[in-house]
Amino acid sequence: MNTKIADQHKDFFDAVFQVVRLIPRGRVTSYGAIGAYLGAKRSARMVGWAMNASHRQEIPVPAHRVVNSSGMLTGKFHFETLTAMEEHLAAEGIEVKNDKVVNFKALFWNPTIELE
DNA sequence: CACATGACTGACT
DNA sequence: AAGTCAGCCATGT
Numbered sequence: 001m002n003t004k005i006a007d008q009h010k011d012f013f014d015a016v017f018q019v020v021r022l023i024p025r026g027r028v029t030s031y032g033a034i035g036a037y038l039g040a041k042r043s044a045r046m047v048g049w050a051m052n053a054s055h056r057q058e059i060p061v062p063a064h065r066v067v068n069s070s071g072m073l074t075g076k077f078h079f080e081t082l083t084a085m086e087e088h089l090a091a092e093g094i095e096v097k098n099d100k101v102v103n104f105k106a107l108f109w110n111p112t113i114e115l116e
Numbered sequence: 117c118a119c120a121t122g123a124c125t126g127a128c129t
Numbered sequence: 130a131a132g133t134c135a136g137c138c139a140t141g142t
Contacts, residue, residue: 030124030125031123031124031125032124032125032126035124040138041125042125042136042137042138043124043137043138043139044124044125044137045122045123045124045125045137045138045139046124046137046138046139047123047124048122048123048124049122049123049138049139049140050123051123052122052123054123063123066123067123068123068124068125069124069125069126070125073123074123074124075123076123077123078123079123
C-alpha cells in the first residue's frame with residue numbers, strides 16, 4: 001500500500017484500527033510502530049488512546065496483537081477478562097510468558113516496512 | 117484555564 | 130538488570 005492511511009490524519013482512529021487489522025495472524029506490533037507509520041511516533045500514547053475506543057468499533061479490532069515496545073501485554077487489563085489477550089495470542093500460535101510475548105523481536109510486524 | 121491521567125517510549129541511574 | 134524520570138499529546142475534571 002503506497003498511500004499512507006494517515007495521509008488524512010483527520011481519522012486518526014480509523015487509521016490506527018486499519019493498521020491493526022492489517023497485522024498478519026501470528027504477528028504482533030507496538031504502539032510506537034503504529035504511531036511511527038502514521039507519522040506520530042512521538043505520540044505512542046495517542047495510539048493507546050485510540051485503542052481504548054477499539055472495542056466499541058463495529059468492525060472487530062485485533063487489539064491483542066498490539067503490545068508495548070517490550071512485547072509486554074500492557075493492554076490486557078482493558079479486555080473483557082484478564083486472560084483474553086493471552087488466549088487470543090495463544091490461539092494464533094503466539095506464546096505468552098509472564099505477560100510478555102515470547103520471541104517478540106521475531107514476531108514483531110513493522111507497518112512502516114511491511115506496508116511500504 | 118490548570119492539573120491529573122493514560123493500552124507509551126527512550127534515556128538515565 | 131531493574132527501577133525511575135522526563136517527554137509526549139488528547140481527554141476529563
